[in-house]
Structures are given as C-alpha cells and as structure tokens.
Amino acid sequence: MQDQAQSREDFEARLRAIGAERYHDRHPFHARLHGGGCTPDEVRAWVINRWMYQSRIPMKDAAFMSRVEDPDLRRAWRKRIEDHDGGIAEGGGIRRWLALARAVGLDPDYVAGGKGIMPATRFAVDAYVRFVRDMPLLDAVAASLTELFAPKIHAQRIEGLLAHYDFADDTSLAYFRKRLTEAPGDVKFGLDYVLTHADTREKQDAAAAALVFKTDVLWAQLDALWHGYVEGNIPPGAWRPGEGMAT
C-alpha cells in the first residue's frame, strides 16, 4: 500500500532539511570564496563557469513555460525570464553578471561566449535544463526550490566579497544584491505551488527527489571548480589563467 501523504508542514520541513544538508553553501569552495581565500584566478574561474548557470536559467524557464497550459501559471513564471534578460536599455541579471566579469578583469565577450567552461559544469547545467524540459511540471518547480536557500548565500557572498576583494563594489555585486529582492517572491510562489500540488506521497517523494537532484547540480559545479582551479587539474579546453582578459 502507498504511504500516506505527509502534512503540508511536515513536507515543507522535509524540503527545508534537504537544503540544510545538501545546499552548496556547505561546499568548501563557497567558504573559500566568501572567506577571502580565493586567488584572483580562482574567482575568475568561478565567474566564467557560473556563466553557464546564469545563461541557462532563462532558457530552462522558457522550456518550463513552453509546457504550461495554465495562463495564470505562465504569468507568474515569466517574471523569472524578465529578471534575467531585462529590457534592451537596462538589461537584467545576465548583464549584471557580465559587469562582475569585467570587474574581475575578464573580457565580458569572452565570458558570454561560453568558451572555457569546464565539461562537468556544462554537463551539470545541461542536465538541469533537460530535467525541467522533460520531467513533470511539479518536479520542475520543486527543482527551482533551491532558491529557498539562495538569499542567505547571496547575503554572505556580498558581505564576504566586499570585505576581502578589491573588485567588490556596488556595480560588480549588483547581481547578488538584486537577487535579494527578486528571489523571495519567486520562491514563495514555487513553494506554495509544490506544497499544494504534491498531494500524494508519491508526488511528494518525486518533488523531494527533484530538489535533491538540483542540489547535486549545484554541488557538482563547485566540485569541478575545486578540482580544476584549487587543485590545479584544469580539464582540456577549459579556461587557463591569462586567457580571456579584458584589454
């Protein structure tokens, strides 16, 4: 016999426990970055590789929306694409990420071209886009719920980068500051959607598994950075210090 569905409260606590145990704020690269321990080239490697994630977020949200039949859900979701792409004049998160790239000495066109991204980063982020394209909508929304835990990491990053790195200022960190106001509304909506639609134990288990999968997507990216740039095992084809610098 199928287990009974968990109460809304118990299920929410289960989702939050996944973040407490597995979110990438527990990864040593995060501590190294916000604690001021990264070399300038390690910071550059992070900015270059994280571009893969930034550039694919609006694509995965477009993939999600392409499958949604309910106009109310599409209306609520489309803000995510607007947050990242923005308007022609002011741009959005994507442009703010490239401002960070410039601030750490990289040529933004090099970063935006995606050359130099490590294979593991590419595979992890592509897996997330495919997951959102192919899996049930409930699982796709559940996978976005890592954002429940993101405001804390963004606040730590702003504080840590400002304290330890010369490049850090209002312009270079605008991406993270903006996320502090953008993410909470998204995550409130997403959490309510998941708690409401996961109305059987089977769906709750699938949603929890989707969130675990997403924590793996994030963790794998930092593992790759550590292996490549902290331990110095740069994969063939990946960015090498000195390449892609602003002139």
Ligand SMILES: O=C(O)c1cc(C(=O)O)c2c(n1)C(=O)C(=O)c1cc(C(=O)O)[nH]c1-2
């Ligand atoms: O800096 C981070 O640690 C971090 C993590 C995450 C996340 O938890 O997936 C996102 C972001 N940042 C972020 O800026 C962002 O726009 C975002 C969108 C999503 C998503 O899955 O839809 N996650 C995240």
